[in-house]
Amino acid sequence: MRTLKLASALVASVALPATAFATDLEVTHWWTSGGEAAAVAELAKAFDAGGDKWVDGAIAGGGSTARPIMISRITGGDPMGATQFNHGQQALELVEAGLMLDLTDVAEAEGWKEKVFPPSLLDACTVEGRIYCAPVNIHSPEWLWLSNKAYADAGIPVPTNWTEFVATAPQLEAAGKIPLALGNQAWQSNLAFGAITVAVAGLDIWKQVNVDKNMDVAAGPEMAAVFTAVGDARKLAAKSTVQDWNQATNLVITGEAGGQIMGDWAQGEFQIAGQVAGTDYTCLPGLGLNAYLSTGGDAFYFPKNDDPEIEAAQKRLAAVLVSPEVQVAFNLKKGSLPIRGDVDLAAANDCMKKGLEVLAGGNLLPTGDMTWSPDVVKQNEDLMVEFFKSDMAPETAHAQWVENLKSGL
Amino acid sequence: MAKAQRANRMWRNMNAKIAAVPMILTTLVVFVGGTAWTVLYSFTDSKLLPRERWVGFDQYERLWSNSRWLTSIENLMVYGVLSLIFTISIGFLLAVAMDQKIRFEDSFRTIMLYPFALSFIVTGLVWQWILNPEFGIQSIVRGLGWESFTFNPLNNPDLVLYGLLIAGLWQGTGFVMCLMLAGLRGIDEDIWKAARVDGIPTWKTYLLIILPMMRPVFITTLVIVAAGIIKLYDLVVAQTSGGPGTASQVPAMYVYDYMFQAQNLGQGFAASSMMLLSVLIVLIPWAYLEFGGKKHG
CATH class of the missing domain: 3.40.190.10 (Periplasmic binding protein-like II)
Structure with a gap:
């Protein structure tokens, strides 16, 4: 009898929403x-x-x-x-x-x-x-989030752009911090790459490569410089072993890591943790170098x-x-x-x-998602995550990257 | 005369044949048909939705020049060979140990078989925690006082496969042990008696008499374990998601990612056709060994 009652209750709980007045x-x-x-x-x-x-x-x-x-x-x-x-x-x-x-x-x-x-x-x-x-x-992915606490612990001022961030990284490391928090999922490595591209190469180069799809520029020296910069970032993120982006953000919130390149959705995590922008954490759109945001x-x-x-x-x-x-x-x-x-x-x-x-x-640019097919985006994600987690030479990665882009022309 | 005999055989056992029709149809339509369709469309440039724009072997060329695919194949080979050797040898040794008329055999057998009842997802997550440097073995050993102890296989591209292997073995050996134990129990008691009368030592009996007699069990085990290795997917997804970097990628993950994330069905089909090929390479010799000889007998 009890089972029957329980069963009918279960049935009712499934059936009820379907008979509700409004549209589900x-x-x-x-x-x-x-x-x-x-x-x-x-x-x-x-x-x-x-x-x-x-x-x-x-x-x-x-x-x-x-x-x-x-x-x-x-x-x-x-x-x-x-x-x-x-x-x-x-x-x-x-x-x-x-x-x-x-x-x-x-x-x-x-x-x-x-x-x-x-x-x-x-x-x-x-x-x-x-x-x-x-x-x-x-949503714009080109943000650098910095932990004021991590820098206070290391006794150095909070950087104001990517160049300073890289320069102060050894001091952070000496204080036992991970300079750059980066989740292991492939899209996060690709996001960091995109942000560094806009910051280091600037808007013109970015547009020539991603909007006009000029493959000569993609293979050129400006992009080679970007790959060198990404190589620097790779060393800073070597000790970061978390998977999800919000775990990486959490490293920044707790002050275990100096910074994270992540989209502005990271903001929500800081807010939930009760942190105050400007005093507990610092944000640098366009990594503080080129304040452009992709839309x-x-x-x-x-x-x-x-x-x-x-x-x-x-x-x-x-x-x-x-x-x-x-x-x-x-x-x-x-x-x-x-x-x-x-x-x-x-x-x-x-x-x-x-x-x-x-x-x-009006400092805006379209995102890679809009200009390239998911196939190209996926190939680049694979490449970037491999690059970040191995000792692949920047030149090799650069050549492969150009190949990936060409497959989507 | 011969013709009439063959026709007669066709009509024999009609009930069983009619009962098998639904299964035969399912096999033909779902398995064979689906497989043929996949192979066919691997020669197109289908993106999110299948379409008939033929590109010849382009998808295969791209596949075999892709470093992630090559890493996946290499990983699968290393994992496959090690996993085959260790599951079967450990499984057999455990089965032999169980066969020594020990006390509490039932309890031991249950304990050994339990991991097999867990899905690969659960196994992967459990071992992800155990091997995690901040929560698992490393932190426990460090907590015991050995401060410099490092054991962090899942974040080391060179060791990550062994991290997967440990989890795979933990999950799979119990099952292999049960298969082997059944094989051992199937051996006639008289053979043991005869061997004892002849004064052959136990280890020699196992190695030279019992092992050859268990050939069918070994072949079945081999095929089950090998098929499981080729379709390896959920364990990797749960334990490492293919990382660090692309160090623990496997072919099945490539298929899934390119079919659905990259919205490039053609590429995914090409990769899955290659997986089918490798399954056939495993299955054909087995089918030959199992069924080939019986025609004469």
């Missing part, structure tokens, strides 16, 4: 660290306030783990209500295959074209004049669905994600920048203000 929308994403989860909760709260229900489908392990699961669900005929991607080429083929919902009418009704800033974000969502995704934030970021795509009710809910969610209130609440928690120029981030901290300044100054 399953949303998949890979935001699972402390700061990220707090930010997602803001999105869910705003969507639920409209009478619908946000069914959270977080996938742990980062984008490289989550994206294959999302893609196979969409191509396998089991689409979720909405899903996160980094906008650019990641979902391009899915859009071209007609698997994504066209959001152009929502975008026109909400005036996304006028409000979304920088406009390149919306361009990355646009395929043949139709809009297929709702951008939610701007990649996260966007939500809405896989096509047969049910008109779900489609209506998808469009409601798209509108909610871009609305000013949600933009402020979400981005403050996440530590990322809002996608519209007309919101007031008075509550923003030191680091976000630095980012907003760069943004307002």
